[in-house]
Amino acid sequence: MKGVWAVAVNVVREFFRRKDYYVILALTVVIVLLSSGYRFMGIAGATRYMRDLSLSLIWLFVLIITVVSAGRQLPCEIEKRTIYPLLAKPISRLGFIMGKFLGASLASIFGLTIFYAFFTVISAGQGTGWILILQSYYLQLLSVLLVASMVIFFSTFLTYGANVTLSFLVYFFIKLLGARLHDMAEQMAALPSFLCSALYFILPHFEFYDIKTRVIHMWPPVPAPAVTVLTVYTACYVAAFVLLAWIVFRRKVL
Amino acid sequence: MSENVIEIRELVVEYGAGRSARRALDGLSISIARGEIYGFLGPNGAGKTTTIKALLGLVFPKSGDITVLGMRAADIRSHRRLGYLPEVSYFYSFLNAGEIMAMYGRIFGMDKRLIAERTEQVLELVGLRGEEKTLLKHYSKGMLQKVGLAQALLNDPELLILDEPTGGLDPIARIKVREIIRNLKASGKTVFFSSHELSEVELICDHVGIVHGGRLIRSGTLDEILSERKESLERFFIEMIREARP
Numbered sequence: 206m207k208g209v210w211a212v213a214v215n216v217v218r219e220f221f222r223r224k225d226y227y228v229i230l231a232l233t234v235v236i237v238l239l240s241s242g243y244r245f246m247g248i249a250g251a252t253r254y255m256r257d258l259s260l261s262l263i264w265l266f267v268l269i270i271t272v273v274s275a276g277r278q279l280p281c282e283i284e285k286r287t288i289y290p291l292l293a294k295p296i297s298r299l300g301f302i303m304g305k306f307l308g309a310s311l312a313s314i315f316g317l318t319i320f321y322a323f324f325t326v327i328s329a330g331q332g333t334g335w336i337l338i339l340q341s342y343y344l345q346l347l348s349v350l351l352v353a354s355m356v357i358f359f360s361t362f363l364t365y366g367a368n369v370t371l372s373f374l375v376y377f378f379i380k381l382l383g384a385r386l387h388d389m390a391e392q393m394a395a396l397p398s399f400l401c402s403a404l405y406f407i408l409p410h411f412e413f414y415d416i417k418t419r420v421i422h423m424w425p426p427v428p429a430p431a432v433t434v435l436t437v438y439t440a441c442y443v444a445a446f447v448l449l450a451w452i453v454f455r456r457k458v459l
Numbered sequence: 460m461s462e463n464v465i466e467i468r469e470l471v472v473e474y475g476a477g478r479s480a481r482r483a484l485d486g487l488s489i490s491i492a493r494g495e496i497y498g499f500l501g502p503n504g505a506g507k508t509t510t511i512k513a514l515l516g517l518v519f520p521k522s523g524d525i526t527v528l529g530m531r532a533a534d535i536r537s538h539r540r541l542g543y544l545p546e547v548s549y550f551y552s553f554l555n556a557g558e559i560m561a562m563y564g565r566i567f568g569m570d571k572r573l574i575a576e577r578t579e580q581v582l583e584l585v586g587l588r589g590e591e592k593t594l595l596k597h598y599s600k601g602m603l604q605k606v607g608l609a610q611a612l613l614n615d616p617e618l619l620i621l622d623e624p625t626g627g628l629d630p631i632a633r634i635k636v637r638e639i640i641r642n643l644k645a646s647g648k649t650v651f652f653s654s655h656e657l658s659e660v661e662l663i664c665d666h667v668g669i670v671h672g673g674r675l676i677r678s679g680t681l682d683e684i685l686s687e688r689k690e691s692l693e694r695f696f697i698e699m700i701r702e703a704r705p
Contacts, residue, residue: 207568208565208568211562214562222553223553286545287549288549289515289543289545290549293517293543293620295538296535458474
């Protein structure tokens with residue numbers, strides 16, 4: 206495990222030493238602050254809009270950070286050949302994959318935490334429940350883990366550019382159509398219906414993690430059993446993606 | 460258990476598959492005894508780097524056996540006892556020398572105190588003390604090569620695999636590297652190194668192997684090889700390669 210942790214720490218360190226991360230961070234802080242501006246200007250009814258905008262920006266930027274950071278791990282190691290001296294050390298290929306996944310996830314979770322800290326500050330005194338904000342943060346954290354593991358898996362056989370493109374396509378496809386696949390399957394002929402249903406059950410449902418509407422309208426929090434089930438659901442998918450990544454990578458010629 | 464630190468038998472490695480497969484190693488066999496300094500020579504594309512990659516488990520043989528320190532090459536337990544210097548120093552440019560040693564030290568399972576102690580020793584040995592805090596992106600090629608050598612020595616390995624260890628070094632640094640390698644031999648370590656620098660090989664090695672077209676075309680002690688035709692190693696090498704050409 207020490208090897209896994211060493212690789213993860215190195216990923217996080219690289220993340221903080223890259224200036225593009227700070228640009229994203231600074232932009233988001235500025236945008237979130239701007240979006241809270243009309244609260245101070247006394248515009249009535251703007252609170253929900255502000256929450257929607259802030260949460261949408263947080264969601265988008267965390268997604269970009271996760272995909273970009275997880276996506277470059279393997280291709281860059283191979284392209285820059287830093288993987289040679291690293292794998293000549295006593296770390297297995299599974300340990301290497303796990304370290305990369307852990308590091309990319311930690312870096313993204315750091316960004317997520319900062320963004321939510323800002324959101325919490327600007328939401329203070331506007332009636333949004335703390336439990337709901339905490340749930341929203343936690344579910345997005347689970348989503349980061351899921352996205353990072355999926356992107357790491359793709360990176361075992363795709364180039365960086367292809368990986369980023371495919372990851373965004375898959376993410377948005379599932380986010381927008383995932384919930385409707387089952388309904389669509391019912392209206393199709395036998396074979397397409399089977400394929401559609403198969404996709405519905407095989408693909409991870411990113412829409413499960415989005416409780417933005419709940420936070421915007423201050424609805425009651427998600428029941429604890431549902432959050433628990435979602436945690437187990439995420440763990441299963443993360444384990445499956447890491448395992449698949451290892452299966453592809455373990456015999457990869459470097 | 461075999462006394463040989465490296466044992467390669469009839470090794471075949473191919474890149475690609477099917478009709479486009481290219482054979483990089485074609486029945487290569489090498490045995491390297493404990494305490495030897497083995498110079499691995501060959502022209503570009505002969506299979507030197509592929510052999511090193513196979514020893515480290517970075518490529519997989521189509522057939523044949525590779526044993527490193529009594530274990531199969533893919534067994535990462537052998538990596539605890541070996542050090543590897545890549546041909547070009549491929550290291551994380553956003554780290555400094557101290558950080559890269561700490562990272563590798565943690566992978567070796569070393570504690571903080573030991574990492575600090577060994578880092579100090581190996582950086583002193585390669586002449587990089589005082590440069591620990593400088594990011595590697597600001598290092599010259601020669602300095603990067605020294606970092607490469609330092610990280611290869613970090614775990615005090617029994618076996619050192621060095622790919623072109625003197626490439627990019629100035630004459631003073633070359634002498635230093637030679638001295639380090641000789642000291643390693645004196646302390647019972649085994650060194651396997653590939654090189655184009657025949658004069659370096661002549662100055663350091665006990666044994667020499669010449670690889671061409673993925674096959675070992677000649678091997679023996681340096682004395683055997685030099686006494687055979689009473690020539691320089693460079694002359695011998697060129698003649699062997701010419702004779703081996705189809």
